[in-house]
Amino acid sequence: LFAVVKARPYWYSPIFPIIFLVSALVSGAGLMTFLYCFFGNKKDPDHPAIVRKLAMWMIIFLAVDILLLIADVLVSLYGQIPEHMEIWHKILFGPYWYMFWIGEVGMVMLVPILIYIFKRDDINWLGLAGLSAVIGIIAVRFNIVIPAFVAPPVPGLEGVLRHWRMAFEYFPSFWEWATSIGGIALIVFLFMLAYRNLPLFENPELETSKHA
Structure with a gap:
């Protein structure tokens, strides 16, 4: 979707879909590390290894x-493409x-890298590293979307269009903050509800009693 938008040179790149995919893998692995570290079955002897x-x-x-x-x-800097240079300067x-x-x-x-290098023996630190990556991915998405709109597609356009809807600057509105926080709160609530009420982990004692 982003990589084929010719009007935004910053997005118009074949590497963009790969960046999205890899950053999704980073956030997914980070989220799983955090969740399994602090909410996984700690009685499982394989828990630290996992x-x-x-x-x-x-x-x-x-x-x-x-x-x-x-x-x-490096490609943007080496190519000296004005549109790319301007956006990267803003970033x-x-x-x-x-x-x-x-x-x-x-x-x-x-x-995450420093924690993995110096604190990899402590799984709690690894869980926090995963949480850090998940939170930071918000900034990655921000840097992908917003800078392309902050830089005017035509030089001098910011001095021609005076309407507030056409301003080349951005800060989240109250409703954007409320929607984002509400969405995160809903996801956390549903996760905690499932964590408390669904059989997410095997119960060794129950399995033993069944076989007995």
Whole structure:
């Protein structure tokens, strides 16, 4: 959907679908690492090994994601394409710099990698690394969507269109915040409801009594 939008040069790239896919794998592996670490069956002797394996896959997917990001940045800089250069300048140093440096680089990349290097023996830290990646993916999605609209497609267009709907700047409105927080709260509520009421894990004692 994004990669075929010719009017937005930042999106018009064959690498975009792959970036979406890999970042989804990163967030999915991170979410599974977090959930199984803190909500999994801790009586299972394989629980720590499973958490470490999930964390390992998260780091593998993250390494591929970092490679794609570096490739995207280097190609844009080497090609000296004005539209790409302007958007990357806004991403790196513009009003939303913190979404890239703190959200994407910090929470998605540095925190999980550093935890995996220095704290991999503690599965609780690995669970927090997964949570950091999941939260940081919000910044990744932000950096994919918003900068393409912040940069005017035609130079000088921002000085011609004065309507507030045509402003080349963005900050989430109250209703966007409310919808996002409400959606997250609903997902957490449904998960906790399922966690408390559905037989998500095998009960060894119940299995033993059945065979007896």
